[in-house]
Amino acid sequence: MNVKPTFLEGCFIVEPGVYKDNRGYFFESFNQQEFVGKTGVDVDFIQDNQSFSTKGVLRGLHFQKGDFAQAKLVRVVRGEVLDVVVDLRKDSKTFKQSFSVILNEKNNYQLYIPRGFAHGFLTLSESSIFSYKCDNYYHKESESGIRFDDADLGIDWKWDKSEIILSDKDKELPSFKELLNEL
Numbered sequence: 508m509n510v511k512p513t514f515l516e517g518c519f520i521v522e523p524g525v526y527k528d529n530r531g532y533f534f535e536s537f538n539q540q541e542f543v544g545k546t547g548v549d550v551d552f553i554q555d556n557q558s559f560s561t562k563g564v565l566r567g568l569h570f571q572k573g574d575f576a577q578a579k580l581v582r583v584v585r586g587e588v589l590d591v592v593v594d595l596r597k598d599s600k601t602f603k604q605s606f607s608v609i610l611n612e613k614n615n616y617q618l619y620i621p622r623g624f625a626h627g628f629l630t631l632s633e634s635s636i637f638s639y640k641c642d643n644y645y646h647k648e649s650e651s652g653i654r655f656d657d658a659d660l661g662i663d664w665k666w667d668k669s670e671i672i673l674s675d676k677d678k679e680l681p682s683f684k685e686l687l688n689e690l
């Protein structure tokens with residue numbers, strides 16, 4: 508596996524080593540020893556999640572607060588998404604800045620998102636299967652988020668806004684400004 512840093516400290520792309528042959532391909536989607544050895548991040552993932560989404564579905568921007576903050580290792584099993592993270596670490600030199608990357612079934616990229624980030628993704632293909640590991644359990648009461656189209660964040664989703672499909676919960680998410688005091 509290769510580790511490619513992003514400009515957001517502690518957030519990086521993991522490119523697995525893929526073995527191709529006449530049957531298809533094989534890769535290790537996670538190997539704790541190699542991950543810790545190559546990234547230096549001694550993370551202990553304890554929950555795996557998977558979601559299916561249709562084209563234009565945007566999930567995000569989400570994070571869990573306080574003791575229930577989660578680091579995530581995200582990837583796409585089928586299809587293609589635009590994956591976006593926002594640095595919400597108040598003491599970070601890249602506070603409020605976002606990074607986006609295409610994750611798809613061809614590049615097999617994984618994005619490691621440290622605690623203190625908001626995360627969201629938009630499905631670009633007909634459908635997507637999204638899979639991710641978390642280092643903390645889901646805790647409903649600690650859920651929080653920011654509107655995907657927040658003016659202060661100014662994320663370019665490169666998609667017609669009128670064709671974006673959100674959950675009712677995500678439609679009600681606060682703005683970055685409204686959330687600032689809680690960070």
Ligand SMILES: Cc1cn([C@H]2C[C@H](O)[C@@H](COP(=O)(O)OP(=O)(O)O[C@H]3O[C@@H](C)C(=O)[C@@H](O)[C@H]3O)O2)c(=O)[nH]c1=O
Pocket residue numbers: 556558566567568569570626627628644645674676
């Ligand atoms: C995230 C999650 C949801 N659920 C339940 C709650 C709800 O009834 C149903 C759907 O939940 P949501 O609508 O919050 O699912 P979703 O919008 O896919 O939420 C996810 O979005 C991406 C962007 C992330 O980064 C994740 O951490 C997570 O917040 O699944 C769990 O039981 N465990 C979990 O870990």
